[in-house]
Amino acid sequence: MSGSRSEVGARLGATATAGMERWRDRLALVTGASGGIGAAVARALVQQGLKVVGCARTMGNIEELAAECKSAGYPGTLIPHRCDLSSEEDILSMFSAVRSQHSCVDICINNAGLARPDTLLSGSTSGWKDMFNVNVLGLSICAQEAYQSMKERKVDDGHIININSMYGHQVSPHSVIHFYSATKYAVTALTEGLRQELREAQTHIRATCISPEVVETQFAFKLHDKDPEKAAATYERIKCLKPEDVAEAVLYVLSTPPHVQVSLVLTAPTLEEPRHLRGGQQGGLRGWGERPGCLKPCAFQQIGDIQMRPMEQVI
Ligand SMILES: NC(=O)c1ccc[n+]([C@@H]2O[C@H](COP(=O)([O-])OP(=O)(O)OC[C@H]3O[C@@H](n4cnc5c(N)ncnc54)[C@H](OP(=O)(O)O)[C@@H]3O)[C@@H](O)[C@H]2O)c1
Secondary structure: OOOOHHHOOOOOOHHHHHHHHHHOOOEEEEEOOOOHHHHHHHHHHHHOOOEEEEEEOOHHHHHHHHHHHHHOOOOOEEEEEEOOOOOHHHHHHHHHHHHHHOOOOOEEEEOOOOOOOOOOOOOOHHHHHHHHHHHHHHHHHHHHHHHHHHHHOOOOOOEEEEEOOHHHOOOOOOHHHHHHHHHHHHHHHHHHHHHHHHHHOOOOOEEEEEEEOOEOOOHHHHHOOOOHHHHHHHHHOOOOEOHHHHHHHHHHHHHOOOOOEEEEEEEOOOOOOOHHHOOOOOOEEEEEEEEOOEOOOOOHHHHHHHHOOOHHHHO
């Protein structure tokens, strides 16, 4: 998949486009909306007519995006909200402001995340905490608050989408992202746990994780903030996804009918298939539908197979 800003949603079929109709004028929270994937998702949702609360620490970028959406005449609105997702207090006060100033959160896109280059053998505890606080705790608090907000207003068709990573399903040989990968494995477990608890609560609110491969954003430049050349190389050595590709996947997930639950792995189609998919199907947007309570064999099966191989074959 590749995409440009104006194209987001354009490649969805008529059924998916119709599926987005039910979300018009409803409220979505997008975390990490100040850049990269979060900004693309926020823009795409505003284009589809939703009211979007976009949060992050850098307000200026979200304000610019809100103005851009307004001048483009998109049917929805983007409401910037400053929130440090490593602070429980900030998150709770954001949800309280949304409740009092708007309505309940119908969709929660847990996108904010970061990686610090703190390895397991010599990295700092503070770097680990930075990642854990946002990628795991911030995401979990937002998911819980979003669920409570939906429950209070008797919203039974809400959706919580966690932006995970391929590294939430396989451990990379790059030591600088081992701890990051652990936080993303947590996202895999948290999303499945959430799905089970939602089922137990007999609600039709859905939980989905989307696991992209490398996406060209500022992510690597923040990870390697002392070595911009290394960061740039991350995006040069392979064909990357664009933030708009992930935004389109979010629209697809939201547009599925309420009885369908989707999890997605996003890969960029390359001439040489990524090593963890060798022997598997071609790249692109791959997904599978599953009925609540009935997990089916899925695309991750391929990754599971590869993890079972001897190390030399994986690297
Ligand atoms: N890029 C990739 O290759 C890739 C691949 C797979 C998955 N992902 C995942 O996709 C998500 C988005 O990443 P991206 O590539 O778009 O990265 P990005 O361009 O660096 O954007 C990260 C976003 O997270 C926000 N954020 C970070 N710390 C925060 C905090 N303490 N409080 C509030 N917001 C915070 C940032 O906002 P502020 O700094 O303004 O607060 C920014 O909006 C992450 O969860 C990442 O793990 C990325």
